[in-house]
Amino acid sequence: MRKVILDGNSLRIEDIVHVARNNYEVQLSTDAIDKVIKSRELVDRFVNEEKVVYGITTGFGKFSDVVISKKEARTLQRNLIISHSCGVGEPLDEEIVRGVMLLRANALAKGYSGIRLETLNTLIEMLNKGVHPVIPEKGSLGASGDLAPLSHMVLVMLGEGEAFYKGARMSGKEAMEKANVPTIELTSKEGLALINGTQVMTAIGALAVYDAINISKMADVSAAMTVEALNGIVTAFDEKVHQVRPHEGQINTAKNLLRILQDSKMTTEQGQIRVQDAYVIRCLPQIHGASKDAIKYVKEKVEIEINSATDNPLIFEDVEEVISGGNFHGQPMAISFDFLGIALAELANVSERRLERLVNPALSGLPAFLVKNGGLNSGFMIVQYSAASLVSENKVLAHPASVDSIPSSANQEDHVSMGTIAARKARAILDNARKVLSMELLGACQAIDLRGNKGLGKGTQVAYHIIREKIKTLENDQIMNVEINKCEDIVKSGIIIKSIEKSIGEIYY
Structure with a gap:
């Protein structure tokens, strides 16, 4: 069985994809187990001594000045999860939920959260056995972390809430019983340790970053096909031009x-x-390159975040200190995911403009709307409309969520990140961008056929053949969304990028 070992420090975005999409199993490293046990021992000692420590022997947020007795510790943690389960909207996709569970487990494995080893193992066992909590997509402010959605994750650990198990939606209790995973009772600090972090926004964003890298490569392929369809000038891509303005992307x-x-x-x-x-042809390196630089920046930030301790308070058992800080604040991810959304929106924006050049006879020298017998046939006329609609929607979605903040918890939490909204928006923009690129690919193939295929490039030839194996040249009008969906499925599969890279080597991002 393929596994990912969690030590809290070395998780990669590729590991998230393996667990979220390919169902790799997860296991704690020996070092992580040792750290978790030692951190918990310090929490137990402070509870026994009835030391006043935020979230362990006090209430939360505005109630941080309310001292909770040792006797009430378990009730406090359960109440925290029950009261904070305020998410609304559709459930997050299974792959995102798996990503959330993985990232929370990895953060806890660092040994700064004070959770019991058996509680952490319950979360990992749920992940390995396919118990996927129903986590509503909306309701997080992104500080103090993703409280509401993570609470829905923890509900199932308690035998509450709902979960998907083997494709069926059922009560959390039933899902745990069917998977033979014992439910738990939380004790001091554990509820807070499980929900006070940025793992929902980061799981959504990490998967979006992974897909964005592939989209940025696909954008170069679709653009290259349009260059050929328009007999574009490749002199503008000469290395000398770009070495004197040396942005990497x-x-x-x-x-x-x-x-x-x-x-x-x-x-x-x-x-x-x-x-x-x-x-849109001559400035391709400058336009696509800027988006690639942005994606690379976001990837670097995500790689830091997925190996970070993001809850509060943090337990430093080596110096026997508990510090109340703000690592739960999602601002580093919020700004990053807003940036990611803008970068992806621009890839779609310029793709739609290239599609317009293909369908417009005044700009392309090709038959209007890329179809013979125009007038009787509309060809690609409304394909461009649809692309224009998607890029317009992206412009609305690209408005940054991170510039907004609404104080919460009686103004104790007086600046919040809205990072989970930023991540969700970036994912929606990515989905739209993939569709627009698919439309351009279809248009470029059609234009190449109408122009007369005199011989494509090493990479574009590969892409053209893959598309034409599934989608034939348009001779007369047909239901175009069927063809668009087919092309998007091809793009989503990654087969074009894999095949081109096998032929010419790595496509850079």
Whole structure:
């Protein structure tokens, strides 16, 4: 069985994908087990001594000045989970829930949270046996972490709430019984340790980052096909141009385009047909490159976050100290995921503009709307409408969530990140961007056929054949959303990128 070992420090985005999408099992490292046990021993000692420590022997938020007795510790933790389960909306997708559970387990494995080992093992066992709590998508302010959605995760550990198990939705109690996972009773600090963190926003965002990398590569492929369909000028991609403005994403995009288009008989050189192309062709390295640099930045931030302790208070057992801080605040992720959404929106934006150049006979020199017998046939006319609708929606979604804040908990929590909203928006933008790129790919293939395929580049030839194996040239009008969905499925599968990389080597991002 394929496994991911959790030590709290070395989780990768690829590991999240393996667990969330490919059902890899999860196991704690020996070092992590030792740290968790030692951290818990300190919590137990402070409880026995009735020391006043936030979240262990006090209430939460505005109630931090209310001291809770040792006798009431278990009631306090249960009440925390029950009262904080205020999520609303549709359930998060299974892959996101699995990502959430994995990231919370990894954070707890660092040994700064004071949770009991058996409680952490219950969460891991649920993940390994496919008990997926129903976590409503809305209701988090992103500080103090993702309190509401994470509470819904913990409900199932208590035999409460709801879960999906083997494709069926049922009570949390029934799901745990069917999977043969014993439910638990929380004790001091454990409820807070399980819900006070950024794992929901980070799970959504981490999967979006992984997909964004592939989308950024796919954008170069679809753009390259459009360059060929329009007999675009490749001189603008010359390495010399980009070395004098050496942004990494820009340089990499220019390299990608030249490699993907290598040996093409459909591209041109400067002055051969015209002196220069419009911006959406000529400035491809600059436009795509900026988005790639943004995606790379977000990836670096996510890789820090997925190996961080993000709850409060933190237990430093080596110095026997408990510190109440603010690592639960989602601002680093909120700004990052807003940035990711903007980067993805721009990839879709420029793709739609390239599609417009393909369908507009005044700009392309091709039959109007890429169809013979126009008038009787509308061809790709409304495909461009649909793409325009999606990029317009993306512009609304790209408004940053992180610039908003509404104070909570009687103004004790007077600045919040809205990071989970930012992550959800980035994911929605990504979905729209994938659809727009699929529309451009269809349009570019059609335009190449109408122009006359004189010989495509090493990379574009691979992409063209994969698409044409499933989707034929449009001769007469048909239901276009069927073709769009087919193309999106191809893009989503990753087969085009894998096949091109096998042919020409890595496509850079």
